Amino acid sequence: MTSSTRKLPDLSKAKWLNEPRLQSLLAILNRGGETRIAGGAVRNALLGMPIADVDLATTFVPQDVTQMAKGAGFGVHPTGIDHGTVTVVARGATFEVTTLRRDVETDGRHAHVAFTNNFAEDASRRDFTINALYLDRKGKIYDFTDGYTDILKRRVRFVGEATQRITEDYLRILRFFRFFAAYAKGAPDRAGLAACKKHKAGLDGLSAERIRQELFKLLAAPRAAEALEIMAKAGILKHIVPYTDQWRVIKRLSPDPVLRLFAIASAPSTLKEKLRLSNDEAQRIEGLMASPELKSDFTAKEARAKLYEMGVQAWRDAVQLSWAKGRAGKADKAWSKLLKLPDDWPVPSLPISGKDLLAKGFGPGPDLGQVLKQAEAHWVASDFKATRDELLNFVESQKV
Structure with a gap:
């Protein structure tokens, strides 16, 4: 492992680092041992991106972390204790605390680990250099894999030898493209891409749950379309999902994983x-399969009727997908108006029910449902303006 030769930034003044609950926990977990912030929080801080979760790496074993945290009045949950992880809740703030580890045995899906007190050894088992940075409570960064250089270059590169990292856990192939789509600029790292292509068949042995979790994060990333196209050309994407080459549509869609998944799926x-x-x-997938391709030239009345028929979620999904498949720009006023329609016009409920018809003397059974449908159609045709009394008069007129 090689440490970064670049001068590392000082994060001692970072507001998120000095958050009192985090500092309180770090103070406790640095008595007689050492605990540092690890991975994503450090990466995002250096990239100037929002920090969602703060994970900690520690020389303490889980039992000691539990005892020390509970002694301070914090809640502790053994969320991943077999792998050295406990979740600490410090006055409402949640932190995952994981003991430093080294791999003892891997099979491409799972790793058997042993605990260590060596941060460099822990870094050597991580997936990518940008995820292998550590930060102590005073704002000092520790970089054992030259991850800071890769952050400056916006490059996703495997720690150590790419093939070894991948064969330890084949999910790292999908993670490589997920992190590329989220953080990278330019082309993918050549060595990483070549190793992913070589070992792509390893994806077939992974659980659907693990695949879905990473795929959805990839689909929500800024460069999802580019990543998916590269995966397709490398013969990797077909090991994830049967696909079509709708890269242009993906780029035009909002970063919604379900919408983007449907757009590329050849067998939804x-x-x-x-x-x-x-x-x-x-x-949502079923709704999209059932939805027609919409046009932007609806009259206001037609649009309200269609929204009522489809429901809010299916309407929004169909509008976005139809808009993305067409040629209209992202600021197109007609499409924007259709997308905002559920906000501007809350979908109403039919003012009468089967109970009202029974009270009017209609007998129970299929005929009752048919009359109610006729009343609903009359109400929709009135642009939802027919009142309750008008609808009751209408159903009276339907009596034979």
Whole structure:
């Protein structure tokens, strides 16, 4: 491992680092041992990007972390204790604390680890150099893999030898493209891309849940379309999902993983099972499969009727997808108006129900449902202006 030869920034004044709950926990976990912030928080701080989660790496074993944190009145949950991780809740703030580790055995999907007290050894088992930086409580950065140079170059590069990192866990192939899509500039690292291409078949043995988690993060990233196209050309994407080459559409869509997934999927009906989608995600896919391609020249009345028929989520999804597939610009007023319609016109509910029809003397059964549908169609045709009384008079007129 080689340390960075560049002068590393001083983050001692960073507001997020000096957050009282974080500093309180770091103070506790630096008594008789050493604990540093690791990975994503350090990377994002150096990139000037928002910091969502702060993860800690420590020389203490989980049992000691638990005892010390509880002794300070913090909550502790053994969320990944087999791999050395506990979650500490410090006055409402949540931190994952993981004991420094080294790999003992890997099989391409899981790693058996042993604890260590050596930060450089811990860095050597991480995936990418930009994720292998550490920061102590006083703002000093520790860089064992020259990750800072890669941050300055906006380059995603494997720690050590790419093939070794990949064969330890084949999910790192997908992570390589996910981090490329999120953080990189220019072309992918050549050695990393070549190793991903060589070992792409290893993706076939991974669980759908792990694939889905990384794929959704990739799909939400700024350079998702470019990453997916590179994966397709390298023969990698087909090991993730059957796809079409809708790269232009992906670029024009909002960074919504479900929408972008549907846009590239050649067999969307298989996605729920293949990727173990949640019920909500699967319902959106089903809605998109059932939705027609929309046009932007709806009259206001036609648009309201269509929105009512489809529902808010399906409408928004179909508008975005139809807009992205067309030629209109991102600032097109007609499409923008359609997309905002659910905000400007809250979808109303039919003012009458089956109980009202029963009260009017209609008998229960299929005929009742048919009359209610006729009333609903009459209401929609009135541009939703027919009142409750007018609808009840309408159903009276339908009696034979």
